[in-house]
Amino acid sequence: xxxxxxxxxxxxxxxxxxxxxxxxxxxxxxxxxxxxxxxxxxxxxxxxxxxxxxxxxxxxxxxxxxxxxxxxxxxxxxxxxxxxxxxxxxxxxxxxxxxxxxxxxxxxxxxxxxxxxxxxxxxxxxxxxxxxxxxxxxxxxxxxxxxxxxxxxxxxxxxxxxxxxxxxxxxxxxxxxxxxxxxxxxxxxxxxxxxxxxxxxxxxxxxxxxxxxxxxxxxxxxxxxxxxxxxxxxxxxxxxxxxxxxxxxxxxxxxxxxxxxxxxxxxxxxxxxxxxxxxxxxxxxxxxxxxxxxxxxxxxxxxxxxxxxxx
Amino acid sequence: xxxxxxxxxxxxxxxxxxxxxxxxxxxxxxxxxxxxxxxxxxxxxxxxxxxxxxxxxxxxxxxxxxxxxxxxxxxxxxxxxxxxxxxxxxxxxxxxxxxxxxxxxxxxxxxxxxxxxxxxxxxxxxxxxxxxxxxxxxxxxxxxxxxxxxxxxxxxxxxxxxxxxxxxxxxxxxxxxxxxxxxxxxxxxxxxxxxxxxxxxxxxxxxxxxxxxxxxxxxxxxxxxxxxxxxxxxxxxxxxxxxxxxxxxxxxxxxxxxxxxxxxxxxxxxxxxxxxxxxxxxxxxxxxxxxxxxxxxxxxxxxxxxxxxxxxxxxxxxxxxxxxxxxxxxxxxxxxxxxxxxxxxxxxxxxxxxxxxxxxxxxxxxxxxxxxxxxxxxxxxxxxxxxxxxxxxxxxxxxxxxxxxxxxxxxxxxxxxxxxxxxxxxxxxx
Ligand SMILES: [Zn+2]
Numbered sequence: 075x076x077x078x079x080x081x082x083x084x085x086x087x088x089x090x091x092x093x094x095x096x097x098x099x100x101x102x103x104x105x106x107x108x109x110x111x112x113x114x115x116x117x118x119x120x121x122x123x124x125x126x127x128x129x130x131x132x133x134x135x136x137x138x139x140x141x142x143x144x145x146x147x148x149x150x151x152x153x154x155x156x157x158x159x160x161x162x163x164x165x166x167x168x169x170x171x172x173x174x175x176x177x178x179x180x181x182x183x184x185x186x187x188x189x190x191x192x193x194x195x196x197x198x199x200x201x202x203x204x205x206x207x208x209x210x211x212x213x214x215x216x217x218x219x220x221x222x223x224x225x226x227x228x229x230x231x232x233x234x235x236x237x238x239x240x241x242x243x244x245x246x247x248x249x250x251x252x253x254x255x256x257x258x259x260x261x262x263x264x265x266x267x268x269x270x271x272x273x274x275x276x277x278x279x280x281x282x283x284x285x286x287x288x289x290x291x292x293x294x295x296x297x298x299x300x301x302x303x304x305x306x307x308x309x310x311x312x313x314x315x316x317x318x319x320x321x322x323x324x325x326x327x328x329x330x331x332x333x334x335x336x337x338x339x340x341x342x343x344x345x346x347x348x349x350x351x352x353x354x355x356x357x358x359x360x361x362x363x364x365x366x367x368x369x370x371x372x373x374x375x376x377x378x379x380x381x382x383x384x385x
Numbered sequence: 386x387x388x389x390x391x392x393x394x395x396x397x398x399x400x401x402x403x404x405x406x407x408x409x410x411x412x413x414x415x416x417x418x419x420x421x422x423x424x425x426x427x428x429x430x431x432x433x434x435x436x437x438x439x440x441x442x443x444x445x446x447x448x449x450x451x452x453x454x455x456x457x458x459x460x461x462x463x464x465x466x467x468x469x470x471x472x473x474x475x476x477x478x479x480x481x482x483x484x485x486x487x488x489x490x491x492x493x494x495x496x497x498x499x500x501x502x503x504x505x506x507x508x509x510x511x512x513x514x515x516x517x518x519x520x521x522x523x524x525x526x527x528x529x530x531x532x533x534x535x536x537x538x539x540x541x542x543x544x545x546x547x548x549x550x551x552x553x554x555x556x557x558x559x560x561x562x563x564x565x566x567x568x569x570x571x572x573x574x575x576x577x578x579x580x581x582x583x584x585x586x587x588x589x590x591x592x593x594x595x596x597x598x599x600x601x602x603x604x605x606x607x608x609x610x611x612x613x614x615x616x617x618x619x620x621x622x623x624x625x626x627x628x629x630x631x632x633x634x635x636x637x638x639x640x641x642x643x644x645x646x647x648x649x650x651x652x653x654x655x656x657x658x659x660x661x662x663x664x665x666x667x668x669x670x671x672x673x674x675x676x677x678x679x680x681x682x683x684x685x686x687x688x689x690x691x692x693x694x695x696x697x698x699x700x701x702x703x704x705x706x707x708x709x710x711x712x713x714x715x716x717x718x719x720x721x722x723x724x725x726x727x728x729x730x731x732x733x734x735x736x737x738x739x740x741x742x743x744x745x746x747x748x749x750x751x752x753x754x755x756x757x758x759x760x761x762x763x764x765x766x767x768x769x770x771x772x773x774x775x776x777x778x779x780x781x782x783x784x785x786x787x788x789x790x791x792x793x794x795x796x797x798x799x800x801x802x803x804x805x806x807x808x809x810x811x812x813x814x815x
Contacts, residue, residue: 083655164701184703185586186657205705207586245586268583269591 076374080199082188084210084246089253096218098370099363105142106366116145119376120175123149124166124191125202127183131337132202132212135361136179139368148175163187167194176376180204198375200368206240212336213246215367217254219360220291223332228255231288234276235261235317236295236344237306239268243295243336248274259285262317265306282317286326293334294319294344310343320346324354332356387411387424388806390799393432393765397439397755398734399742408437410761413804417757430799432765438737439753440472440762440800442744443714445537445562445616445640445689448474448505450496452481457694457782459493462714463502465692465781467807469714470797472762473504474692475748477537478515485510487525494530502807503800504762506532506750511550511561517541520550523559532748535562537616538664540598542568547602551611560748561606562614565598565623566665575705577650577666585655587704590666596622603630603637614747615639617691619665621675628684638747640689641676643720644711644787649673652787657704660785663691664709681731686743690717694783711787715779719772720788722795726768765799770811772796780813 076094078086087095105111121140125133133149140147150170163182167190170178177198180188185205192199203209221227232251238244238260251258252275260267260276271278279285286292297313307313314320319333333349334356341347349355390408395418397403407422408415417424443466449457457465466474476493478484484493490507497505509526513519515536523534534554540563541547554561571594576582578589599615603626606613615627618639630637644663649670653661661667679685693710700707718740725731741764745753753762772793776784800808807814 162698162702164698182703184705186655186704189655189657190701190703205586206588242586269578269589270580270583273580273583 081210082201084213084250095370099366102369103366111142114144116143119145121145121147121177122175123179125181127181135364136368138365164194167191171195203242207242208246209242210246212243213250215363218363218367219356230256230290232291233259233261233289234293237266238262239266241295248276290331297344314343319349321348324349387427389424389427389429390432393435393437395437396733396737398738410804415759415761436733436766439741440764441470441740442473443471443690444475444744446474446692448476455696459496460500461782464813465714467502467800467813468780470718470764472802475506475508477508478510479538485513485521487529490526490529490531503802508533508535511536515539533560533562537564540564540566548605551605551609555609555611560612562616563602564616565595567594567597570594577668581650581653592620595620599623599626612636617642619645619668621672624675624679638686640687641685642691643717647724659700659707660787688739694781695785700785712781716788719793719795723793727794761801761804763801767798768795770796
C-alpha cells in the first residue's frame with residue numbers, strides 16, 4: 075500500500091513508495107511479456123481518463139495499463155475552456171463523482187488542476203501532466219528505466235537537457251532523482267531555465283559539453299518549436315549545435331552512459347537520428363516501462379492487495 | 386438626537402490629539418470634544434477601552450456596479466465597508482460599462498446616494514475603455530464628482546500616452562493613480578517569479594515588471610508636474626523608488642494592501658488556493674519586509690485594500706485562469722491591529738494616518754477631524770474583539786478572502802457617517 079491517496083506531486087510519495095512502485099512494476103513488466111497480458115486484479119473498478127489536453131502516448135499508456143488489470147477504463151472528454159459560461163473543471167469533477175468512478179487520470183494544461191479535482195470528488199487521482207508543473211508517472215517510468223539499465227539509482231548523475239522552464243517532466247524528475255539519491259543537473263540556456271531551478275533541487279549548467287563526461291544519463295527534453303512568447307533561442311540550428319545529443323557528444327560520455335527522451339522526439343533537434351536509434355538510446359524501453367509503472371501505480375492506489383497476483 | 390461617545394481613547398494625529406475624552410455628535414457634526422461632558426437627552430455609547438478616530442477611508446476598492454453585480458454592488462460593497470470600519474471608499478472604474486465619462490461618474494454618485502451605507506468617491510478612467518489609447522474627459526468627470534483617475538487593472542503601456550495623460554491631468558491638479566504593470570514582462574504570469582513559480586509550475590511575474598513602470602511614472606511625474614499615486618505597491622524595488630522620489634520632493638504618494646503587508650508568496654502552496662491569486666502577486670519575504678519598513682518610515686502613505694470581490698464559481702477555476710483579487714474591506718483593520726498594533730510595531734496614530742488622514746489628503750476629500758465643527762465621520766474600534774474570518778463573517782457578496790479561516794484581533798464597533806450611525810456593536814445598522 076502507498077502512503078498517499080493520490081499521485082499528483084512526485085513528493086506526495088515517500089522514498090519507500092517509490093521503491094514499492096518500481097518493484098511492483100517489475101513484476102507487471104514480466105506479465106507484459108506473456109502472450110496473454112491480462113490480470114483480473116482491478117476487475118469491477120472504474121478508471122477514467124480525463125485528458126483535457128491531447129496526448130496520445132500518455133493516454134494510450136494509461137489505457138493499456140487499466141485494460142491489463144481488467145479495470146473498466148473510460149475516456150471522458152470535457153470542455154477545456156474554463157469560462158464562466160462553460161462547464162468548469164469543478165463541474166466535471168462533480169459529474170464524475172456522481173458516476174462513482176474509482177480512479178481519475180487527469181491531463182490538463184493548467185498547473186494545480188489535479189488538486190482542484192480532489193476538492194470536488196473522492197476518487198483517487200493520478201496526475202497525467204498538469205501544465206508546467208509535474209508528470210509524476212513519467213518520472214517513475216524514467217527511474218524504472220534507469221534502474222533497469224544501470225542497475226542502481228543512488229549516486230547516478232543525470233543531466234536533464236532542454237526546456238526546463240516549461241517542462242513538467244523536469245518538474246517531477248528532478249525531485250524524484252533527489253529522493254532516490256541521484257544527482258540531477260539541469261542543462262539549458264538561461265532563457266529555458268525557470269526562475270529558481272535550485273527550488274526543484276537541481277544543479278544548474280548552461281553548457282552541455284562541460285558536464286557531458288560526468289553524466290550517467292543524458293535526458294533530452296522535447297523542444298517546442300513554436301511559442302507565443304517568442305523563440306527562446308535564435309534558431310533550431312544553434313540550439314542543436316549547443317544542446318543537441320549527437321554521435322560526437324555520445325562518444326564523449328561514459329562508456330555505459332545512456333540517453334533518454336520522454337517523446338515525442340524532434341529528430342535532428344534535441345537528438346540526432348543516429349543516437350535515437352542507437353543501442354544507447356532507451357526511448358522504447360521508457361515506453362515499455364510506462365505501461366508497467368502505470369499498472370503498478372493504479373494497482374497500489376486502488377489497494378489491490380486483496381488479490382496481489384503480482385510479486 | 387445627540388450621541389455621546391464616552392471615555393474612549395480619541396486619536397487624531399492631524400490635530401495632535403491622543404487622549405481619553407468624550408465626543409459629542411449632533412446634527413451630522415462633532416459639536417464638542419472634552420472631558421466629562423454632559424449632554425441632556427444624548428444616546429450614550431460607552432467607549433472605555435475603545436479607540437475613537439476619524440472615519441477610515443479605503444481609497445482603492447472595486448464595487449463592481451454596474452456590470453458585475455453578482456460579485457458586489459454599491460449596497461453590499463458599502464455595507465462591507467461599514468462593517469470593516471470605513472466611512473468612505475474610492476471606487477475603481479473597471480466596471481461595465483467602464484467609468485470613463487461624466488454620466489458614468491454621475492450614475493455612481495446617484496447610486497451611492499440612494500443605496501450607499503458609506504460615502505463613495507468615484508475614480509474615473511485615465512483612458513477610454515481602459516484601452517490606453519485615448520484621453521478621457523477629465524474635466525467633465527471632475528465636475529460630476531470624480532476624485533482621481535486610474536486605469537487600475539491595466540498598466541498604461543505606452544509611455545507617450547502616459548505622458549499625455551499626466552500633462553493633461555496636471556491642469557486640473559488631478560490625481561493619477563498608477564497600476565504599474567509592464568505587460569510584456571508579466572506575460573502570462575500569475576505568481577511572483579521565483580521559488581514558488583518554479584516549484585508549482587506556474588507562470589512567473591517578475592518584480593521588475595512593477596519596478597520598471599514605477600520608475601517610468603515617477604520620471605513622468607517629474608517631467609509633467611502631475612500628482613502621482615502608486616496603487617498597491619508590492620516590491621522592495623518600488624518602495625525604494627518612491628523613497629527616492631519623495632526625497633527629491635516629487636509629488637508622489639503610495640499605498641499598500643494588507644495582503645502584501647501580511648502575506649508573502651510562500652502562502653501559495655501546492656493547494657493552488659485561488660484566493661491567494663492577486664494582481665500584483667504576493668511577493669517574496671524580502672519584499673514584504675521592505676513594505677513594512679516603507680510603511681513605518683512614511684514612504685508608503687496609505688493602507689488600501691484593493692477590495693476585489695469575485696463569484697465562487699470564478700475562483701473555483703484553475704489557478705492560471707481564475708480572476709485576480711481578494712476581498713479586503715472587512716479584514717483590513719483587524720489585520721492591522723493583529724499584525725502591527727498587537728505586536729507594538731505601530732501606534733494608533735499611525736493607523737489613523739494610514740487609514741484615515743493620509744487617504745483624505747491624497748484624494749483631497751472632505752476634511753474630517755475629531756474636533757468641534759467637523760463633519761461627524763467617526764470610527765470606533767474595539768481592539769479586543771475577536772474576528773473569525775469565515776464565509777459567514779462577510780457583509781460583502783463575496784468571500785474570496787486571502788485570510789479565510791484566520792482568527793484576528795480587533796474590529797470596528799461603531800461607525801458614523803455624517804453623524805448617522807451605520808455600524809453598532811460591530812453589526813451593520815439597517
Ligand atoms: Zn490594480
